[in-house]
Amino acid sequence: MQPYSGSPANLAVYLAFLKPGDTVLGMSLPMGGHLTHGWGVSATGTWFNGVQYGVRRDTGRVDLDEVRDLALAERPKLIFCGGTAVPREIDFAGFAEIAREVGAVLVADVAHIAGLIAGGAHPSPAPHVDVVSTTTHKTLRGPRGAMLLSRAEHARALDRAVFPGLQGGPHNQTTAAIGVALREAATPDFRTYAHDVVTNARTLGEELAVRGFDLVSGGTDNHLLLIDLTNKDVPGKTAAKALDRAGIVVNYNTVPYDPRKPFDPSGIRIGTPALTSRGIPASEMATVANWIDRVVGAARTGDESTVTAVRAEVKALMDGYPAPGLPVA
Numbered sequence: 454m455q456p457y458s459g460s461p462a463n464l465a466v467y468l469a470f471l472k473p474g475d476t477v478l479g480m481s482l483p484m485g486g487h488l489t490h491g492w493g494v495s496a497t498g499t500w501f502n503g504v505q506y507g508v509r510r511d512t513g514r515v516d517l518d519e520v521r522d523l524a525l526a527e528r529p530k531l532i533f534c535g536g537t538a539v540p541r542e543i544d545f546a547g548f549a550e551i552a553r554e555v556g557a558v559l560v561a562d563v564a565h566i567a568g569l570i571a572g573g574a575h576p577s578p579a580p581h582v583d584v585v586s587t588t589t590h591k592t593l594r595g596p597r598g599a600m601l602l603s604r605a606e607h608a609r610a611l612d613r614a615v616f617p618g619l620q621g622g623p624h625n626q627t628t629a630a631i632g633v634a635l636r637e638a639a640t641p642d643f644r645t646y647a648h649d650v651v652t653n654a655r656t657l658g659e660e661l662a663v664r665g666f667d668l669v670s671g672g673t674d675n676h677l678l679l680i681d682l683t684n685k686d687v688p689g690k691t692a693a694k695a696l697d698r699a700g701i702v703v704n705y706n707t708v709p710y711d712p713r714k715p716f717d718p719s720g721i722r723i724g725t726p727a728l729t730s731r732g733i734p735a736s737e738m739a740t741v742a743n744w745i746d747r748v749v750g751a752a753r754t755g756d757e758s759t760v761t762a763v764r765a766e767v768k769a770l771m772d773g774y775p776a777p778g779l780p781v782a
């Protein structure tokens with residue numbers, strides 16, 4: 454529980470298992486992977502030989518045959534599954550078969566979906582992988598921090614990689630807060646939250662698709678939606694900034710095979726954990742989709758009055774669902 458955050462946790466995995474220059478196979482950043490899975494600009498892609506798989510152009514999903522071919526050709530010592538903008542269930546058993554075939558250590562980076570796994574809304578990697586890496590501040594809804602879980606045989610190497618390999622003193626305040634978060638994650642209420650997050654995401658996806666939004670992979674199995682705005686004729690950054698002004702927080706994001714640059718990409722990524730934590734039900738997702746549709750249209754035409762009008766509607770609805778633990782403004 455001591456890695457300071459998700460990126461240092463992943464770096465500890467490299468330190469435990471690899472030497473500089475060794476090969477790591479991970480999902481490429483623009484396809485939905487994380488920087489620390491061997492992407493070039495990250496230390497992991499600078500000091501190690503990063504080889505990257507993606508998603509199929511026609512399905513928007515990982516193709517395990519492609520992953521197997523790459524693994525057989527490149528013989529990585531480490532394979533990462535999981536990512537940062539992956540709207541679909543991860544086939545841990547399928548990745549495990551490939552890792553076994555090439556003798557690689559398999560890491561499931563479940564930073565995004567840890568809360569869904571804890572709440573029973575996504576299959577667990579535990580029976581299949583050697584190491585699980587996760588942050589504690591996404592769907593798990595805890596403090597900023599991270600955890601590494603592994604089979605007993607790897608525990609010592611990982612412990613030593615975190616301390617003294619990478620870090621100094623423990624952040625005990627974070628460890629205590631992670632303990633609280635994990636206790637919450639073991640409650641029936643949390644199971645309900647995890648399942649509602651997925652229901653809300655699926656419903657929001659359906660409502661957006663009806664309004665002509667192009668969902669990568671056609672929908673979602675988890676908490677996030679990745680949307681290609683090319684057909685809406687609005688860059689992701691322009692849309693995200695307009696949505697932000699309307700009180701709707703998303704982030705601009707690359708989409709698979711994005712012709713635009715990562716700092717000015719074609720897509721946006723939306724998550725439902727915050728809405729769900731406020732208790733907003735699936736029946737309100739049509740309203741949310743309608744706001745997003747109006748604001749994205751307004752971003753294209755520069756119609757700031759629509760953005761302002763939506764902001765007032767967002768505030769009115771949110772006032773009825775105050776954020777847990779925060780005083781009502």
Ligand SMILES: Cc1ncc(COP(=O)(O)O)c(C=O)c1O
Pocket residue numbers: 458459460461463487489535536537562563564565588598
């Ligand atoms: C899959 C995945 N792994 C690792 C990280 C890194 O976590 P952190 O931002 O805490 O370093 C992130 C998040 O940003 C992530 O999405």
